[in-house]
Amino acid sequence: MDFFQYKNNRLYAEDIAVSELVRRFGTPLYIYSRATLERHWRAFDTALGTHPHLICYAVKSNPNIAVLQTMAKLGAGFDIVSQGELERVLAAGGDAGKIVFSGVAKTAAEIERALSVGIRCFNVESSAELERINQVAATMNLRAPVSLRVNPDVDAHTHPYISTGLKENKFGIAVQEARRVYRYAAGLKHIKITGMDCHIGSQLTELQPFLDTADRLILLLEQLKADGIELEHLDLGGGLGVTYDRETPPHPAEYAAALLDKLKGYRELEIILEPGRAISANAGILVTKVEYLKSNENRHFAIVDAGMNDMIRPALYQAHMEIIEVARDLDRETRIYDVVGPICETSDFLGKGRKLAIAAGDYLAQRSAGAYGASMSSTYNSRPLTAEVMVSGETANLIRRRAPLSQLWQLESLLPESD
Numbered sequence: 012m013d014f015f016q017y018k019n020n021r022l023y024a025e026d027i028a029v030s031e032l033v034r035r036f037g038t039p040l041y042i043y044s045r046a047t048l049e050r051h052w053r054a055f056d057t058a059l060g061t062h063p064h065l066i067c068y069a070v071k072s073n074p075n076i077a078v079l080q081t082m083a084k085l086g087a088g089f090d091i092v093s094q095g096e097l098e099r100v101l102a103a104g105g106d107a108g109k110i111v112f113s114g115v116a117k118t119a120a121e122i123e124r125a126l127s128v129g130i131r132c133f134n135v136e137s138s139a140e141l142e143r144i145n146q147v148a149a150t151m152n153l154r155a156p157v158s159l160r161v162n163p164d165v166d167a168h169t170h171p172y173i174s175t176g177l178k179e180n181k182f183g184i185a186v187q188e189a190r191r192v193y194r195y196a197a198g199l200k201h202i203k204i205t206g207m208d209c210h211i212g213s214q215l216t217e218l219q220p221f222l223d224t225a226d227r228l229i230l231l232l233e234q235l236k237a238d239g240i241e242l243e244h245l246d247l248g249g250g251l252g253v254t255y256d257r258e259t260p261p262h263p264a265e266y267a268a269a270l271l272d273k274l275k276g277y278r279e280l281e282i283i284l285e286p287g288r289a290i291s292a293n294a295g296i297l298v299t300k301v302e303y304l305k306s307n308e309n310r311h312f313a314i315v316d317a318g319m320n321d322m323i324r325p326a327l328y329q330a331h332m333e334i335i336e337v338a339r340d341l342d343r344e345t346r347i348y349d350v351v352g353p354i355c356e357t358s359d360f361l362g363k364g365r366k367l368a369i370a371a372g373d374y375l376a377q378r379s380a381g382a383y384g385a386s387m388s389s390t391y392n393s394r395p396l397t398a399e400v401m402v403s404g405e406t407a408n409l410i411r412r413r414a415p416l417s418q419l420w421q422l423e424s425l426l427p428e429s430d
């Protein structure tokens with residue numbers, strides 16, 4: 012079931028015409044479907060059935076507090092990578108006890124705050140971080156729950172910029188080192204080992220890399236048992252891909268079934284997953300206005316009011332994202348367009364070579380924009396951050412106001428006149 016569908020050639024977000032939302036909130040505009048977010052989280056939760064598990068939504072994929080609130084109401088856990096994300100989860104009513112904290116550069120202040128609110132565990136990415144956590148926990152006179160992020164050296168077969176589980180990547184502790192670091196952790200007074208973690212990359216479209224990873228982690232887990240180190244949970248990270256174009260990623264149910272099969276003998280071991288994109292990407296669209304049509308040589312350009320500052324994925328990863336008309340006019344002639352933004356960079360495009368039937372003043376929707384869209388946006392070229400709307404049935408709530416221009420320089424200061 013797709014909650015972004017045409018009815019009489021008009022695109023709808025759940026039960027509201029996108030053109031109506033544009034009239035109310037302007038463009039560029041991110042629109043999210045609450046029913047889609049809920050369905051996607053539940054797809055993971057249901058798929059793991061009665062095996063003890065926790066689905067920790069990866070906050071970075073879409074950190075809007077209304078999205079986090081939607082997740083919290085479902086009983087979701089959260090995967091965070093900064094204090095900013097931690098405070099967002101708490102502001103949204105998320106349960107601190109269901110937060111796992113990943114990331115390679117946790118500061119002492121971040122560790123202290125996370126310990127003080129009682130997070131579920133730290134996904135520790137190096138021995139040096141382990142020592143820092145031990146020290147901070149000592150000053151607070153408590154034991155910090157940790158899980159080591161193991162880098163299994165598995166090729167995720169994804170874009171090199173979003174692959175994280177190869178030995179040359181900066182993430183995690185090399186699988187060959189992990190046993191030694193676990194033993195070291197077991198001897199630290201203010202550390203409590205609770206689990207094992209990994210995350211091998213994003214937008215994975217095959218099961219095999221996940222299963223190879225699970226095999227390596229299970230082997231390590233058995234070695235740890237022999238060392239007398241018992242784990243409570245196994246966290247396989249996020250990374251399940253979505254369909255942007257013609258990809259056919261496994262469904263969460265297929266992924267979960269394969270995992271459960273691997274972990275048949277480990278009923279007592281809680282499974283944690285950290286999906287981001289698979290929950291939020293197809294729950295959102297980015298709507299933009301065609302300001303001008305223009306042709307250079309043999310190329311046709313649709314110049315729109317959303318740029319790479321609003322959606323950087325095509326520029327950063329050459330990512331393909333579908334672009335469709337908000338109102339379809341079947342009598343209009345189609346052309347092949349490069350859909351480009353207002354930013355002064357040649358890489359500023361939302362899509363290239365797209366067949367569209369449009370005129371200036373029309374609106375376009377970029378699909379699958381709910382993940383790593385607003386989340387990665389910037390104010391480059393002094394363009395204010397865009398508005399975000401959450402739709403639920405016939406209701407639309409503005410969940411982020413369009414930033415006023417004055418906000419662009421709000422934190423800046425002029426030099427004193429005397430200089």
Ligand SMILES: Cc1ncc(COP(=O)(O)O)c(C=O)c1O
Pocket residue numbers: 069072090113114210212213214248249250251285286287288289
């Ligand atoms: C540690 C960690 N967990 C989870 C995720 C979420 O990944 P995805 O959005 O691909 O599910 C990421 C991002 O890749 C991550 O770095």
Ligand SMILES: N[C@@H](CCCC[NH3+])C(=O)O
Pocket residue numbers: 071173213214324328382383387
């Ligand atoms: N930002 C990336 C994914 C990276 C995930 C973060 N570890 C994307 O848009 O595809």
